[in-house]
Amino acid sequence: MTARTEPAQHAGMRASNLALVLGEVARTSPVSRAQVAARTGLTKSSVSGLVSDLISAGLLQESAPAATERGRPATALSLAPGGTAGLGLEVNVDYLAAVVTDLTGKPRYHHVVRRDNRGRDVDDVVADLIEVAGTAARSAASQGLPLSGACVAVPGLTVDGAVVRTPNLDWDRVYLADAVRESTGLEVDLENEANLAALGEMWFGGHELDGAPLRDFVHVSGEIGIGGGIVIGGEVFRGAHAGAGELGHVVVAPDGPQCGCGGHGCLERMAGQQEILAHAQVASMTDLIRACEAGDQAALDAVAGAGRHLGVALASVITLLDPTAIVLGGAFATLAPWLSAATSSSISHHTGAITPPRLLVSGLGSDAAVRGAAGTVVRRVIADPAAHLARQAAQGRSVS
Amino acid sequence: MTARTEPAQHAGMRASNLALVLGEVARTSPVSRAQVAARTGLTKSSVSGLVSDLISAGLLQESAPAATERGRPATALSLAPGGTAGLGLEVNVDYLAAVVTDLTGKPRYHHVVRRDNRGRDVDDVVADLIEVAGTAARSAASQGLPLSGACVAVPGLTVDGAVVRTPNLDWDRVYLADAVRESTGLEVDLENEANLAALGEMWFGGHELDGAPLRDFVHVSGEIGIGGGIVIGGEVFRGAHAGAGELGHVVVAPDGPQCGCGGHGCLERMAGQQEILAHAQVASMTDLIRACEAGDQAALDAVAGAGRHLGVALASVITLLDPTAIVLGGAFATLAPWLSAATSSSISHHTGAITPPRLLVSGLGSDAAVRGAAGTVVRRVIADPAAHLARQAAQGRSVS
DNA sequence: GCCATATAGTCCGAGTCATGAACTAATGTG
DNA sequence: CACATTAGTTCATGACTCGGACTATATGGC
Structure with a gap:
């Protein structure tokens, strides 16, 4: 019943161009007005007007003129740290x-x-x-x-x-x-x-793929449970009822035991923190890491087993979503040294000729x-x- | 390096409003200019101008005035069948x-x-x-x-x-x-x-969910292989390398045999047409259907088994994508009478408290x-x- | 030192397009 | 038949961007 899109009006045109200019500065600061104009396709005069609005709003700031090859030096624009x-x-x-x-x-x-x-x-x-x-x-x-x-x-x-x-x-x-x-x-x-x-990993994790920031990837965040975040085109994909991305409850063992969620053989049930600790016969994550560092076989086997299960789930994710990268975060980032080899080989064992995504490890951890x-x-x-x-x-x- | 979006210009504003008006007519024809204005948020005068462009382009047509409650009768607008x-x-x-x-x-x-x-x-x-x-x-x-x-x-x-x-x-x-x-x-x-x-199923399949057309769903199309189409917000989701939606190669049996794609335990390998026919001990799909109609136990078991495997794959799809519906198409539509019960129960056995999507059967079949x-x-x-x-x-x- | 060249940024007139109010058109109601 | 009611058009106004002319400020050759 409702209109599918907003009507395009003059105010909306300006709003969209303000966003275009500010976004360009945010991505490639410092830049000059002329460069912004060239990259966005707007004219210099339009950019000038838009920039002056953004400066008086406190969102942009001018820095000292930067000398260029020839001609009048450009005044560098960058985001104003104190703007908001x-x-x-x-x-x-x-x-x-x-x-x-x-x-x-x-x-x-x-x-x-x-x-x-x-x-x-x-x-x-x-x-x-x-x-x-x-x-x-x-x-x-x-x-x-x-x-x-x-x-x-x-x-x-x-x-x-x-x-x-x-x-x-x-x-x-x-x-x-x-x-x-x-x-x-x-x-x-x-x-x-x-x-x-x-999103945090995308914006602040420092990952790059062929020089471009990540925009289509899946983030695995294992703390107590196992969560997943699907990012498509730089935006979180939430699904119809905001329930998408629940990687922890992908089926990795169809005949497996019941999970807390009500399903059976979910990844979280087979490779969650509880399960790993039990298999490794240790009491806490710190103990587990110490055991892995010490080369304890039970601990290493437990982590590798979880890695294999994670690989099965990720294989399905890859076939369904075809992401450019998988980022291991949370506890999986900590365990990556002993886990990622098993995960990688499990992924390739369960996927075919698909362009394989990169397997990255979180730089931010639980932050x-x-x-x-x-x-x-x-x-x-x-x-x-x-x-x-x-x-x-x-x-x-x-x-x- | 390239600009993320096009600059908003006057031509773009008009283009966007033309699309807005035409889209509104396409969805709810026949409609009057006044109704379009009310629903899109544009003014009557703007709509008039846009509509006259669309009529002279041959995309819209006026029908005979339809009497309303009171006042001047509205001239109905609808898509011109011969426009293109x-x-x-x-x-x-x-x-x-x-x-x-x-x-x-x-x-x-x-x-x-x-x-x-x-x-x-x-x-x-x-x-x-x-x-x-x-x-x-x-x-x-x-x-x-x-x-x-x-x-x-x-x-x-x-x-x-x-x-x-x-x-x-x-x-x-x-x-x-x-x-x-x-x-x-x-x-x-x-x-x-x-x-x-x-997409065909979305536009022409006649499916409705709470009175609205499908916009977020997964279509399963089994012919010789098993394919999948993911539709998000009315658009096909293709993933980073156009490889998304390959439902046939989701892992449903981690320890299963190797599939033609190189992976192991893929849905297609476990529940593809070849596999079903072999289990049912029949030579062709027509034989299989005849056997099912006749109540042949081997055939029914084979189809139900495939349905269970399909359910495992769909359970993962549901947890990852949270769609509003699953549409069974192709061969699965034909087999639905003997397959969907097994698929449904397998889905609920492998998913938890998630809002379950509707399980629909294709109305178009192989068209x-x-x-x-x-x-x-x-x-x-x-x-x-x-x-x-x-x-x-x-x-x-x-x-x- | 001076002038040509080149680049950055501003200014202003022109053009495009949606808006909103006034207007015309066509119907039903009392 | 006057009046209310709704549909659609006309036109002046205003909000934009565009594009070219203009100013500002550098480098480099003579």
């Missing part, structure tokens, strides 16, 4: 975390509170998170960084700002977005931790999700600066 | 097919040539296809339908207008698009048969791919009428 900032928060099974990121994506505040949240009262955890958020917001303010929003990473599915189905925290319908919004006064988004980790959460906030500003300008104008009016 | 048409072609293992579709999607010509193309010389098959295409084009001309392009469905991967890797025809680097383009003078696209079947091929041509015109206008203008110039 994003607050990333994360609730996880055994920690809370907060990151403030400036417009360039640089983390300007980082704080992690380690504490096992399993079995705790939900309200207490939420109260802790709000305190963490408040401290982060004060730090941003003291650095002169205006926050334009917040994003919370949670280990479960989210629907309309509420947390539903967190297998390892046992939360149900927790209206986390509202709680954080009320305490901080910011616009708050809620998103699956695995999806945000994938990926919070970083990604903070990143989504500033990326949203970069993707739609006109909306940000409108918000600024509205606030300016209400203040004055 | 698309030629769909299909090369498959045991037949060639052609369909001409008018702008409304109605098939205006349909022809199938049954002949086993395995082992035949490639050039002979291409010559046959060109003859089939020529006959179809002449029929379109005699009906006064101007073809705006052609699309060829092939049972394999395609890259840049060439067929690569057709597992069951053994073609390699056949420049089919060029051949058809030269003989017909049309713009020709080449696309995987499984993807086109999915889906050609219909989809013809549909892509006219859909492209509807999605970008401005480009079509430009082509018309260019041709008009070169003729006069």
Whole structure:
């Protein structure tokens, strides 16, 4: 019933060109107006007008003129670090975390509170998170960084700002977005931790494929459970009911035992942390790593076995999605030295002549999700600066 | 290096609004200009101008005024059937097919040539296809339908207008698009048969979910091999190297035998037509169906076994992609009466608490791919009428 | 030192296109 | 038959981008 697309109007044209210019500067800063014009296809005069809007909005800044070969030197443009900032928060099974990121994506505040949240009262955890958020917001303010929003990473599915189905925290319908919004006064988004980790890895992980940043890949994030984030064309793929990418519940053993999710033979049931620790006969991940480093055969076998199961799941992912890369994150990044060989060979054993994706290891580890959460906030500003300008104008009016 | 998006200019604004209006009429014809304005968000005056362009381009037509409740009666707008048409072609293992579709999607010509193309010389098959295409084009001309392009469905991967890797025809680097383009003078696209079947099913299959057409689903097309088409947001998902959706090579038996693709335990190896026929101890699909209808236990077991394997693959698809529906097409549609129960229960046995997608059966059978091929041509015109206008203008110039 | 050349960025008139209000057209209602 | 109601058109206005002319600032050859 609803229209499929918005009508194209003059304001929309300008909005789209503002985004085009800002995006170009964000990707290739420092650049001159002339270069931006050449690369975007806009004329120099249009770029000039757009840039001056972006500068007066505080999103861009001019640096000292950079000498070129000949002719008038170009004035370099780059993102204004102080233009706006994003607050990333994360609730996880055994920690809370907060990151403030400036417009360039640089983390300007980082704080992690380690504490096992399993079995705790939900309200207490939420109260802790709000305190963490408040401290982060004060730090941003003291650095002169205006926050334009917040994003919370949670280990479960989210629907309309509420947390539903967190297998390892046992939360149900927790209206986390509202709680954080009320305490901080910011616009708050809620998103699956695995999806945000994938985005964090894309933006800040430093991965490159043939000189280009990753845009089509799958991120595997194993903490207590096993999660997956599918990124297609630089955007998270969520599926019809926001349930896509649940790599942990891909079938790797059709006749296998029942999993906590209700299915049978899921990857998480066969290669989750619990299973690995049990097979390796150790009590904790730190013990497991020590055992692997010491060359303990049971530990190495357990990790390799998990790697083989992971390879089966990834083989299906590869045949279905044909990504350019797979990024191993979370616990799998830590275990990569003893796991990735088994995973690689299992992948090639179960896939045919398909162009194989690269198997990369996360550079951010368990920071990926919070970083990604903070990143989504500033990326949203970069993707739609006109909306940000409108918000600024509205606030300016209400203040004055 | 290249700009990520085109700059928004006035021409682009108009192009986008033309598409918006034409799309709205295509979805909800007959409609009045006023209704289009209300639904798209454009003003009445803008819609008037856009509509008059579309009418003079021959893409829209006015029907007799339809009386409304009160006030001046509305003039109904609908797609002009004669505005343009698309030629769909299909090369498959045991037949060639052609369909001409008018702008409304109605098939205006349909022809199938049954002949086993395995082992035949490639050039002979291409010559046959060109003859089939020529006959179809002449029929379109005699009906006064101007073809705006052609699309060829092939049972394999395609890259840049060439067929690569057709597992069951053994073609390699056949420049089919060029051949058809030269003989017909049309713009020709080449696309995987499984993807086109999915699109055909979406556009012409008559499926509805809560009153809305399918937009996020997976189509399973089993002919000789097993193919899959993933549709996300109404568009085929192709992955990074055009290899996505290969459902036939999802792993359903990690310790299973080697498949023709090089992998092990693929769905196609475990539940392909060969395997089913062998288990049922019959020689052909027609024999198999007769045996099933007669209640032959070996046949029923073979089909149910394939259904269970299919369920395992679909369970992984569902956890990874979270589609709204699964459409069983091709041979699986024919076998659905004896297969879908096993598939359903296997899906629920292997998935957890995920919102389960609907399991639908194809209404088009083996016509889906050609219909989809013809549909892509006219859909492209509807999605970008401005480009079509430009082509018309260019041709008009070169003729006069 | 001076002038040609080259490049960066601004200014301003022209053209394109959607908007919105006023207007015309065609019907039903009391 | 006046009036309300809805459909569609006309036209002046305004928001854009475009393109060329213009200014600003460098290098290099003479």
